[in-house]
Amino acid sequence: MSPVDGRCSVVSGHSDLRPARGLRQLQLVVAVAFLIVSLEHPVTNLRQPRKMLTLHYWPTPNAHKITLFLEEAGVPFRIERVDITKGDQFEPAFLKIAPNNRMPAIVDDEPVGGGESLSLFESGAILQYLAEKHGQFLPADLRGRHATLQWLFWQMAGLGPMLGQNHHFNVYAPEKIPYAIERYVKETARLYGVLDRQLAMQDFVAGNDYTIADMACYPWIVPHKRQQMDLDTYPNVKRWFETIRARPATTRAYAHGDFYTPPTQMTDAMRRVLFGAR
């Protein structure tokens, strides 16, 4: 075989293909320097145990909130997958950090002030923690801070749970119950109306800056078609939605879920895990 044949050139062992001695020494120096830098670097840190922020994650709206923050703020993190369709949320190790058997959850090995790793569940609490730790996406002034937390709580107590019920009765329920569908579609429309009126007055949910309140709401507006909502009816929500969708960090945040393609139909096994009320 010819030495230019790509399949054999790597394993040929021909001395004429080896780099000259000087070049080999240079390669060695570069490799050692890379190793030394990697040992301390926050992302490639090779020392064990590795201090990191771990996100317990499966690609759903509540988890996208957290990747939105982490990508916007440029915080290094690792993902631990919690396959909620197979029941990972009931594993004893996961329940120790998230006793409500729901993800997302985080474990931060480097909390401010040091000490034990800090674990948290509930996406709203996680967003507030990260915003306070990194000093981003939560205004420091009294009014701005509480406007943001107010809309964050609105999402956690209203938008999320109601739209979740909309998904349940519209998409997942094996039996189509008109009363339940109508109830949650109407409530969804009411909440979209509230959001639309708020966004008519300012660029983002809690003011003119992008905050954790927007990060909490946006992933729940992504599936608007499945909620039977038409964004043309809510022009301010549509403008806001398109603005956030166009942010490079939003693309990076959602790419973490690219490994998973949700099935078009929910299987009985998935139904038992998710709706078996364990």
Ligand SMILES: N[C@@H](CCC(=O)N[C@@H](CS)C(=O)NCC(=O)O)C(=O)O
């Ligand atoms: N209020 C919680 C809700 C979390 C939640 O419902 N997570 C869902 C996925 S979006 C889950 O883990 N479901 C697993 C199950 O239902 O067993 C939060 O915002 O973090």
